[in-house]
Amino acid sequence: MNPLEQFLADVIALEGPLRIDRYMGLCLGHPRHGYYVTRDPLGDKGDFITAPEVSQVFGELIGVWAVGVWAAMGQPEAVNLVELGPGRGTLMADVLRTLRKAAPAFAAAASLHLVEISPVLRAKQRAAVGEAANWHDRLEDVPEGPMILLANEFFDAIPIRQFERRDGVWRERVVGLADGRLSLGVGGIVPGTMGKDGDILEFAPAREEIARQIGARLGAHAGAALIIDYGHLHTAAGDTLQAMRDHGFVPVTETPGEADLTSHVDFEKLAHALTEGGAIAHHGMTQRDFLLAMGLEQRFVQLQGKADDATRATLSRQMARLADEAQMGNLFKLLCATSPGMSAPYPFG
Ligand SMILES: C[S@@+](CC[C@H](N)C(=O)[O-])C[C@H]1O[C@@H](n2cnc3c(N)ncnc32)[C@H](O)[C@@H]1O
Known part of the structure; x- marks a missing residue:
């Protein structure tokens, strides 16, 4: 047993089985043993790779997108550029380099x-990104004002709850103990009549709360948010909780705190929460469609022009990884929300 598993077993022995959201929150964020507290999980030597780590082009195209948004906002002289869960800072560094080149006044603002x-x-x-950035524990702590917000693979890490229908009744899924080891199970009966046996429903109130806050900020000040993650554009039943370690899936109760624990994002519910908060949520799209519309192929051709054969092949592999249907292209989706009165920024709407 690793130290976090021991801690969780002690909590379960005292308090009973843990809801999935509590389990996820402790696995990822326990102040001493949490996954994100103890390590940099990204890269070849880590557990997974994200789009900004695949290629600089991802952040460059998002930088170009942000320049368009800033122009649509009327080129404000002061704007908060906010990122949720920035990882190694690679996306923001690529965005900032693009702003300095394409719109120095935006970079200065x-x-x-x-x-x-x-x-x-x-x-x-x-x-x-340098010392000039401000770091916060929560979105609530970011000052209010005109805002462009980015979040890549952030919402998948925010805890969810799961419910399972068996023998005609719904129960919440929990993590308990079986033979002294962590084990998935179900709690008491909860009300509900829909669905059929075997169905699993996921709810993410913590994600929706953050989306509502983003919506409220966009309702009060000009701006836009771009949310990128793996998930589905329309709500659907199914178990999407997953643990990933060393670039492969592992059981979700194995080595807690040493594997990334996430679930797919329900973009329909996020869009609803953004709207509830006061923003306009525009139609979502796949990462493939977004990147191609923003000029992915042209940028890669440009980079390949100056490159040797080996680098050209690497660049082709990177482009395929970001946009091919069978790789990140279709699994990852983008949702854009803006202040009311602002039209959908290209290529949304
Ligand atoms: C999967 S990584 C994505 C990193 C980066 N956006 C990228 O694309 O490479 C998730 C990021 O969200 C951060 N994170 C996870 N839960 C968080 C929370 N509750 N509040 C703030 N950041 C969180 C992690 O530390 C990490 O930076």
Whole structure:
């Protein structure tokens, strides 16, 4: 048993089985043993790779998108550039480089606000984007004002609850103990009549709360948010809780705190929460469609023009990884929300 598993077993022995959201929150964010608190999980030597780590082009195209949004906002002289869960800071570094080149006045107008719980990753972010950024534990702590907000693979890490229908009744899924080891099970009966036996429903009130806060900010001040993650554009039943370690899936109760624990994002519910908060949520799209519309192929051709054969092949592999249907292209979706009165920024709507 690792120290977190021991801690969780003690809590369960005292308090009874843990809801999935509590289990996820402790696995990822326990102040001493949590996954994100203790490590940088990204990269070949880590557990997974994200789009900004695949290629600089991802962040460059998002930078170009942000320039369009800033122009549509009327080129404000002060704007908060906010990122939720910035990882190694790679996306923001690529965005900032693009702004300095394409719109120096935007780069000068932007105050950088990074929302991050991991001390290890905060240090990497500082190295990537410089001392001038402001770090916060929560979105609530970011000052109000005109805002462009980015979140790549952030919402999948925010805890969910799961409910399972068996023998004609719904029960909440929990983590308990079986033979002294952590084990998935179900709790008491909860009301509900819909669905059929075997169905699993996921709810993410913590995600929706953050989306509502983003919506409220966009309702009060000009701006836009771009949310990127793996998930589905329309609500559907199914178990999407997953643990990933060393680039492969592992059981969700195995080695807690040493594997990334996430679930797919329900973009329909996020859009609803953004709207409830006061923003306009535009039609979502796949990462493939977004990147192609923003000029992915042209940028890669440009980079390949100056490259040797080996680098050209690497660049082709990177482009395929980001946009091919069988790789990240279709699994990842983008949702854009803006202040009311602002039309959908290209290529949304
Ligand atoms: C999967 S990583 C994605 C990193 C980065 N956006 C990228 O694309 O490479 C998730 C990020 O969210 C951060 N994170 C996870 N839960 C968080 C929370 N509750 N509040 C703030 N940051 C969180 C992690 O520390 C990490 O930086």
